[in-house]
Structures are given as structure tokens and as C-alpha cells.
Amino acid sequence: MSIQAQGVTKRFGPFVALDDVSLDVRPGGLTALLGPSGGGKSTLLRVIGGLETPDSGEVRIDGRDMTRVPAHERGVGFVFQHYAAFEHLSVFRNVAFGLEIRKRPKDEIRRKVGELLELVHLEAFADRRPAQLSGGQRQRMALARALAAEPSVLLLDEPFGALDTKVRRELRAWLRRLHDEVQVTTVVVTHDQEEALEVADEVVVVNHGRVEQVGPPDELYDKPANDFVMEFLGPVTTLGGRLVRPHDVEILTERSASALPARVARLQRVGFDVRADVTTSEGEAAWVQLTRAHADALALAEGADVWLRTRG
Numbered sequence: 001m002s003i004q005a006q007g008v009t010k011r012f013g014p015f016v017a018l019d020d021v022s023l024d025v026r027p028g029g030l031t032a033l034l035g036p037s038g039g040g041k042s043t044l045l046r047v048i049g050g051l052e053t054p055d056s057g058e059v060r061i062d063g064r065d066m067t068r069v070p071a072h073e074r075g076v077g078f079v080f081q082h083y084a085a086f087e088h089l090s091v092f093r094n095v096a097f098g099l100e101i102r103k104r105p106k107d108e109i110r111r112k113v114g115e116l117l118e119l120v121h122l123e124a125f126a127d128r129r130p131a132q133l134s135g136g137q138r139q140r141m142a143l144a145r146a147l148a149a150e151p152s153v154l155l156l157d158e159p160f161g162a163l164d165t166k167v168r169r170e171l172r173a174w175l176r177r178l179h180d181e182v183q184v185t186t187v188v189v190t191h192d193q194e195e196a197l198e199v200a201d202e203v204v205v206v207n208h209g210r211v212e213q214v215g216p217p218d219e220l221y222d223k224p225a226n227d228f229v230m231e232f233l234g235p236v237t238t239l240g241g242r243l244v245r246p247h248d249v250e251i252l253t254e255r256s257a258s259a260l261p262a263r264v265a266r267l268q269r270v271g272f273d274v275r276a277d278v279t280t281s282e283g284e285a286a287w288v289q290l291t292r293a294h295a296d297a298l299a300l301a302e303g304a305d306v307w308l309r310t311r312g
């Protein structure tokens with residue numbers, strides 16, 4: 001289902017958390033709200049879900065005005081960073097909970113919870129208590145529980161925020177596959193640009209209560225609307241006074257009229273990449289990212305004279 005926010009403003013006392021925000025989320029997509037801490041991502045998600053009421057503006061889900069509709073009547077499923085599970089109930093009963101209170105037939109509940117546990121790869125853990133799950137497994141259980149109610153929209157607020165990097169990576173790939181399978185319109189809040197670029201079809205950059213840019217990951221990365229988006233989405237350096245991506249700077253070992261003269265100040269290997277800190281003849285410090293093979297081919301060394309130009 002589509003989601004639209006139109007002219008949404010939300011204040012907490014004198015503080016403007018959302019400032020006239022408009023947003024159009026396509027049905028069936030996976031959209032990331034990305035931005036720095038305190039920028040308003042969670043508030044926007046909570047306004048969409050009905051956990052906060054905007055001071056002005058409208059929220060529509062599937063074309064229907066939901067602005068004053070309570071959260072539990074919006075058909076949304078939530079997953080938060082810290083999932084409040086029923087610790088005394090099994091994983092199965094946690095997932096079944098929403099169906100049980102709606103008094104669905106036992107057979108149907110058994111079948112449906114079984115399917116959901118399979119979907120989130122927890123079928124072998126049905127009888128465990130939440131405390132016996134890892135952090136990543138708990139979040140998968142939370143997703144299954146949210147999906148049990150067959151929401152028209154899934155809202156995830158830093159769902160993997162409390163997990164370590166490796167588990168986050170795995171869950172991110174898993175969420176992408178899960179979404180491809182169930183295709184519920186999903187909005188996920190994250191402050192992690194890599195997570196947003198990897199998982200989402202569309203990224204909404206939120207900062208200071210405003211939307212800075214909306215677009216597919218590649219478009220945002222390659223054509224950022226402003227310096228903030230450019231810096232937030234990936235590595236940057238300045239060259240000739242302009243912000244550029246360090247991997248878009250070409251190092252030449254021969255003089256070229258179109259390139260800036262510089263000297264290699266420091267070479268540092270970072271895994272597969274080499275980071276070259278350079279100082280231009282104008283005294284500007286910049287850095288360039290290149291592959292190890294490329295650095296070897298150029299026989300780069302600290303103190304060498306080089307020439308720099310941006311690609312593309």
C-alpha cells in the first residue's frame with residue numbers, strides 16, 4: 001500500500017522535530033529513512049504509524065486519510081530496536097499472540113505461525129523462550145510477530161541497531177530477501193548509510209526535520225542534491241575546493257595539463273584498498289582511494305610527485 005505524508009509538522013514544545021515534511025512511499029517497496037541522530041527519522045515513522053499526531057499535515061495510507069486514526073486501526077506492524085517480547089511465553093506463542101487475541105481458530109494459528117517461523121528461519125526455535133535466543137534471532141521473531149497481523153505496512157525503527165556489525169550485515173541481506181518474498185510496503189529507519197544503500201529501493205535523507213533528498217540508492221550516491229547528502233552517503237574529500245568522492249579522483253604519475261600537481265604525503269593500506277593522503281601544490285590536503293593493484297601498477301610511493309583529476 002502506498003504511504004503519503006503531506007506537509008507534516010511536529011513540534012515538541014518549541015522544538016520543531018518535523019518541518020513541513022512531504023513524502024510519497026511507493027506500494028510494495030522497501031524505503032529507508034536515513035539521517036543523523038536527532039534528525040527526525042523516528043518521529044516521521046511514528047507519525048506514519050500513528051504513535052505521534054502531527055501538529056499539521058496529513059498522513060495517508062493506500063489513499064485513506066489516517067491522520068486521526070489510532071495506531072491499532074492503521075494496519076501497520078512495528079518493529080523497534082529493543083523488542084519487548086513476552087518473556088514467559090515461547091517463541092511460538094509470542095508470534096501467535098496477535099492471532100490468539102483475535103480469537104482465530106487454533107488450526108489456522110498453528111499453520112500460520114508455522115509458516116511465519118519458517119519465513120524467518122526460526123522453525124527450530126518455536127519452543128524456546130525469548131531469553132534463549134540471540135539478539136538477531138529475537139529481531140527475526142519480532143518481524144514474524146509483526147507480520148502475523150498481516151499488516152499493510154511494516155515500520156521498522158533501527159531494527160538491527162543493537163546488534164554487532166556482522167549480525168547486522170546478515171540480517172540486512174535477510175531482510176532484503178524477506179521483503180522480496182512478502183512484498184509488504186516497508187519503511188525502515190536507520191542512521192547507517194551502508195545499511196540504507198544496501199537494503200532499500202528508495203532512500204529518504206532526513207536532517208533537521210526536513211527531507212533533503214529522495215531517490216534510489218545509486219542516484220543519491222552519484223547525484224547528491226547537496227553537500228550534506230554527499231557527505232552523509234559516502235566518503236568525501238575536497239579537491240580544487242570541490243567536494244568529490246575519493247575513489248573518483250584519478251592519480252597520474254605524468255604531468256597533465258588538466259590535472260592538479262600534488263605530492264603523496266602518506267600511503268596506507270586498508271584491506272583491498274589503498275588510501276593516499278596527498279597535498280596539492282596549492283597546499284590543499286586531500287585523499288584518494290584506489291585499489292592495491294592500481295597503486296602497485298603506478299608504483300606509488302610516499303613523497304612522489306603526482307597529478308590529480310576527477311573522473312567522469
Ligand SMILES: Nc1ncnc2c1ncn2[C@@H]1O[C@H](COP(=O)(O)OP(=O)(O)OP(=O)(O)O)[C@@H](O)[C@H]1O
Pocket residue numbers: 012015017035036037038039040041042043044189191
Ligand atoms: N517525545 C518527545 N519529546 C520531546 N522531544 C522529542 C520527543 N521525541 C523526539 N524528540 C526530539 O525530536 C528530535 C527528533 O527525534 P527523532 O527520534 O525523530 O530523531 P531520529 O532522527 O530518529 O534520531 P535517532 O536516530 O537518534 O533516534 C530529537 O531532537 C528529539 O530529541
